[in-house]
Amino acid sequence: MSIKGTETGIAGLISLVSELLESFDRLDISKRQYVGYVLLPASTFLAVTVGVALVVSLPLSVKLPIVGIGLLVFASAVGYPKLYLNSRRSHIDNQLHLVMTHMTVLSTTNIDRMEVFRTLAREEEYGVAAEEIGRVVHLVDTWNQSLDDACRRRAKRVPSKMLADFFERLGYTIGAGQPLEEFLLSEQDVMLTNYETLYESALANLEVMKDLYMSMILSMTFALVFAVVLPILTGTDPTMTVVAVIVLFVLVQSGFYVVIRSMTPYDPIWYHPENGAPGDVRLYGALALGGVGSLLLIAVTGGGIVGVGPGLPGLLWFLNPVPLPLYVCVPLTPLLFTGVILRREETAISARDEEFPSFIRALGATESAKQSTTTKVLESLREKDFGALSPAIERLYRRLSVRIEPEGAWRRFAIDTRSYLIQKFSEMYLIGRRMGGDPKQLGELISANMNAVIQLREQRRQSAVTLIGLVYGITAASTFAFFIGLEVVSILADLSADLDVDEMDFGQIIYAGVYDIPVIEFLLLTIVLFNAVVSSLMIRTIDGGNPANGYIHFVTLTWVGCLTAIITRTLVNDILAI
Incomplete structure (x- = not known):
């Protein structure tokens, strides 16, 4: 079994290398130019970083990141052609159903078949797909090739397998004498089936990413709890430990957002005309009202902190003292109004669709x-x-x-x-x-x-609903774990301060003096706020709506995290005080 597994791994590596080499041939510039302008400078940079790490006397913790940067630059230069072609393929696949529908509509009219291709090539909105159709037109108009030969020739160069198969079938069908209209009408079922398969495959991949996301965030949560609690036993600086884990937490969440964004099918809901629309005044008004309201609350809160104005305690006079988490969530609350207005408009758009x-x-x-x-x-x-x-x-x-x-x-x-x-x-x-x-x-x-498309959007909406439940659950659970650890440390610190350390030699067991509780609480609230930002963006990315609608989830997630923090610290303090 081990030999078979090794052979499979070698075969996969060979396949990856061959795909990379093939991607160099499909770039818009020659391989010689790419090697001279990109690969050679990247290799030189890698050699310099390795030389610096070997020659200069530096700690290993500094040398490794320096070499890592060089390796990252070199790997990016090597892998860029593959990533570039994958990006073009994704753009083509996401637009192909509209392109083919448009082509079919044009083919049923009284215009020449080459005029159909020329019309689509001028549609800038179709992006890479329009460029590929334009290359077919170029082969016909400039090099005097027949349409069927041009389609078959271009099929060997396009990065999208779906478009390549379409060009192949189109070339052979036109060469056999079948009218363009008949061929495209017969292709509608094939095109819709391929598009549905592509769309549903992307949604299935997103389901897998949700499970991975939950596992990674829970792992980061445990790491952050340990970073808060362990220094009381080891005496290390808890602030630096917490900051290091928070940076890792941010990188993990940001990485998942980038991956999810690249995997999500392109299917916009809103139409944004160049000169705007009459309803934009109301939407921009809602955005301005929410933004101005939030800025005013931030100003009032900040003024109170520096001793100018009533501050948040003046606004929340019924709370004494005002918990620190409320300083984070209250100033952001007006943005909820903006999100509600845009959500209502987006719901109306879906109803019209x-x-x-x-x-x-x-x-x-x-x-x-x-x-x-x-x-x-x-x-x-x-x-x-x-x-x-x-x-x-x-x-x-x-x-x-x-x-x-x-x-x-x-x-x-x-x-x-x-x-x-x-x-x-x-x-x-x-x-x-x-x-x-x-x-x-x-x-x-x-x-x-x-x-x-509407049926596929319904599946996408269901996927977004499950993500919303997952994100809110993770936010509450993670915040609960964060602040249980913080409150336990805070109580132990207060307990050690009340004891006679010299008599009991307690300081050798618990290092409470290394903690700055307000700073750590602030850092934990920072990660709660960042989680709300990234999670709201992920939700908007998956459901395909306007990013401004994410204000609803951004504000709500911030409130969920902050209220969980307040309730957790209050309950733990009351329970341990009994």
């Missing part, structure tokens, strides 16, 4: 049946109940009925909904209709794609 597939399907079917204009069809459709989308439909009808150009009316419709998906799919429907596409076919195509 759920109604849009039925609306666009009904619009396309009715236009096709009546052979009428969109304005005439909307005159009857606006009387139907489309829930949260009805006000936007009413405004769309009014704009079209007063002869506002369709592009402007539909653009305002997307701005009214503030939905990213509605903006993309309504733009596709408008382009398809303008270029002669069948409205019924367009409506059914767009409706099917959007329904698939």
Whole structure:
């Protein structure tokens, strides 16, 4: 078994090396340039760090980090091409379902198939996917290759396997004489299946990361509790020990946030027009009100600390004394108002998304049946109940009925909904209709794609809910452990101060004099605050919402941590005092 395991490990290493070497060939610059501009300087830097560690007389604790920095720079230079290609692949895979839907809509119109590719290549919003389509256009327009040859050639170079397979199938199908429209319509089920598999795989990976996150945070919690308690037996400086563990805690949480952010599928909810939207005034007003309120409370609290103004004890006159954790959570409370306002708007956007597939399907079917204009069809459709989308439909009808150009009316419709998906799919429907596409076919195509995305979003929302429960539980449990240790140390310190150390020789057993309890309590509250920041960002990353909505969880998690700290210290003090 050991020999077989060794062979598997060697095979994996060979595969990794071959992938790294292949990634150098796919960079936008030549291998010679990359070696000269990146690898050679990184190797020189590594040699310098190793030379400094060998020649200069320094402690081992200093030499190791110096060499570690050199190794990190060199490893980054070696692994960057692979990371770069993985990033491009991720961008393509996340946008491919929209790209293919857009391509299918264009193919059902009366334009040339190369114009379909040229149109998509100009869509900057599709990012890397648009660049790859642009390279196909470049091969056809500049090098006079046929579309099928260009697709097959580009399939060998794209970093995304999904796009490479699509280009391969497209090239052979076009070469065999099948129309582009027929091929793309038949590819819709394959595309949606691949996208759903990719999306669900990312959500499954996030579930694994949640378990790892919980294990690591609990491990860091035990380490921090030991850092608080052990110095009373060893006599080491507890402040430096706690700071060192807190730095490690911060690095672990930050690392998990970066990994989770890279693994989360790209699926934005909000649409942000370039010139803003009418509702932005209310949203920015909520943001300003929460921010100004928080700054005022911070100023009042800080002024009280330095002896200017009533301070927090003046605001919380019914508490005497005011616990230190309240100095952290009370000034942040106004931000909760901002989070609530943005959460309500995001809930409304999601409600409009759920109604849009039925609306666009009904619009396309009715236009096709009546052979009428969109304005005439909307005159009857606006009387139907489309829930949260009805006000936007009413405004769309009014704009079209007063002869506002369709592009402007539909653009305002997307701005009214503030939905990213509605903006993309309504733009596709408008382009398809303008270029002669069948409205019924367009409506059914767009409706099917959007329904698939909405179902995946529901799974993502459930994943976010489980993360919320996990984060709140970990916050309460970790804070409870932190402050139990702190209160036990505080009581032992008070006990040793009341005893006659010279008579009982107690100082050789308990080193209470090394503790500065207020400083350690402040450091523990700092990690509670940092945990609230990172956890709220993680929640927003997984559910795909606006980052400003994280203020709700940021404030709530801070309050949970601070109240847990107050209750824990009070209960432990009362129990041990009995």
